[in-house]
Amino acid sequence: MSDFIIIGGGISGLLIARELASHGAAITILEQNRIGQEASWAGGGILSPLYPWRQPLPINALCHWSQQQYPLLSQQLQQNTNIDPEWTRCGMLWLSLPDLDDALSWCRNTSTNATIFSGEAVEEVQKGLGDGLSGTHLWLPDIAQIRNPRLLKALKRDLRQRQVKLIEQSQVTEWVITGNQATDVKTTQQTFSADNFIVTAGAWSSRVLSNDNLWQPVIHPVKGQMLLFKSEPGLLQTMVQCGEHYLIPRRDGRILAGSTVEESGFDKRPTTSGYRQLYQFAIRTLPALKDCPVELHWAGIRPGSPDGIPYIGAHPQINNVFFNCGHFRNGVVMGPAAARLLADIILQRPSFTNPEPFLPSNR
Numbered sequence: 001m002s003d004f005i006i007i008g009g010g011i012s013g014l015l016i017a018r019e020l021a022s023h024g025a026a027i028t029i030l031e032q033n034r035i036g037q038e039a040s041w042a043g044g045g046i047l048s049p050l051y052p053w054r055q056p057l058p059i060n061a062l063c064h065w066s067q068q069q070y071p072l073l074s075q076q077l078q079q080n081t082n083i084d085p086e087w088t089r090c091g092m093l094w095l096s097l098p099d100l101d102d103a104l105s106w107c108r109n110t111s112t113n114a115t116i117f118s119g120e121a122v123e124e125v126q127k128g129l130g131d132g133l134s135g136t137h138l139w140l141p142d143i144a145q146i147r148n149p150r151l152l153k154a155l156k157r158d159l160r161q162r163q164v165k166l167i168e169q170s171q172v173t174e175w176v177i178t179g180n181q182a183t184d185v186k187t188t189q190q191t192f193s194a195d196n197f198i199v200t201a202g203a204w205s206s207r208v209l210s211n212d213n214l215w216q217p218v219i220h221p222v223k224g225q226m227l228l229f230k231s232e233p234g235l236l237q238t239m240v241q242c243g244e245h246y247l248i249p250r251r252d253g254r255i256l257a258g259s260t261v262e263e264s265g266f267d268k269r270p271t272t273s274g275y276r277q278l279y280q281f282a283i284r285t286l287p288a289l290k291d292c293p294v295e296l297h298w299a300g301i302r303p304g305s306p307d308g309i310p311y312i313g314a315h316p317q318i319n320n321v322f323f324n325c326g327h328f329r330n331g332v333v334m335g336p337a338a339a340r341l342l343a344d345i346i347l348q349r350p351s352f353t354n355p356e357p358f359l360p361s362n363r
């Protein structure tokens, strides 16, 4: 018997487990495959929305809070687990930005450091960029990234040290609900009982609670493909965004090119057309990449939700079932804030932001 059963072992589940475990709660995480192998592993780890000034306010409220917390979280995890999640403030450069005025007024309103470059003057930040350097470019030097596979590994080890039970290969298939209380979940392994349940099942979240006549979050799967180039440190100094795509430099010199946005259900096989799209973008943006081998090509399934705003809070009909899901393209950057907000709701504490836009009962 646990105080909380958390269904889904991605970043959303691991971070809410950490929040609640730090208040002494007994936690079990049920994961249908292996912990931290789905969207949270597949993503780029950019600790900002791709175009923050185009985002709804509630998303930016969560991102802003998380951005303040990530350096400390990364440091604590490294100390506790000896795994460095590689939080790195490398900045983000937007090439030929069409909505520069909106971006600059957002930077002013949020006191975000920004530098504007015209044409090839951008070489001051990043050398060796390819064609299409005409226009105006924006650099935000304080935007950071994290190496998400390492973050997940560190969180997993940290939770074990906090006595959180991690049960893998255990898919929740059925609920036992009496009146407005859930008592048990049945899984492919066995039945588990708890006082409270939290659904953090990413793109699968609207399938988890499939009992008839019950409210469910509106979540749909959105596939994203990524390419990983093997190169040497120094080739790329900053993250670069151009149109729908981006490049991310890792500390060991590897460079990620992302990502596609595709509606193809839960099929997460990478495709030749996805490869071509990302490869062409990468060598157009940084021509030296044509001499670097592609090491890996993969896809993940994002949890799409209306306006990309996650569901955080209690089920409207079942008192002891909560949600933290539907973070779409920003689940890593919103992760710490979303977990803190849900912990505040559960523990009935005031929070750092207004919970109303996220509450399932308001959606």
Ligand SMILES: Cc1cc2nc3c(=O)[nH]c(=O)nc-3n(C[C@H](O)[C@H](O)[C@H](O)COP(=O)(O)OP(=O)(O)OC[C@H]3O[C@@H](n4cnc5c(N)ncnc54)[C@H](O)[C@@H]3O)c2cc1C
Binding pocket: 007, 008, 009, 010, 011, 012, 013, 030, 031, 032, 033, 034, 035, 036, 037, 038, 039, 040, 041, 042, 043, 044, 045, 046, 047, 048, 170, 171, 172, 173, 200, 201, 202, 203, 204, 205, 208, 223, 224, 225, 226, 258, 259, 260, 299, 300, 301, 302, 303, 324, 325, 326, 327, 328, 329, 330, 331, 332, 333, 334
């Ligand atoms: C290509 C790509 C690039 C991205 N880049 C970024 C980025 O740079 N920055 C950023 O902030 N975000 C990014 N994202 C988005 C981010 O990765 C997601 O929003 C986030 O990982 C969602 O986390 P999650 O824990 O909710 O879901 P997931 O990581 O998908 O975890 C959900 C877990 O629930 C489990 N599960 C599902 N159903 C059940 C069940 N019935 N029983 C038990 N377990 C179950 C799944 O197996 C899975 O492990 C990207 C995503 C992709 C795909």
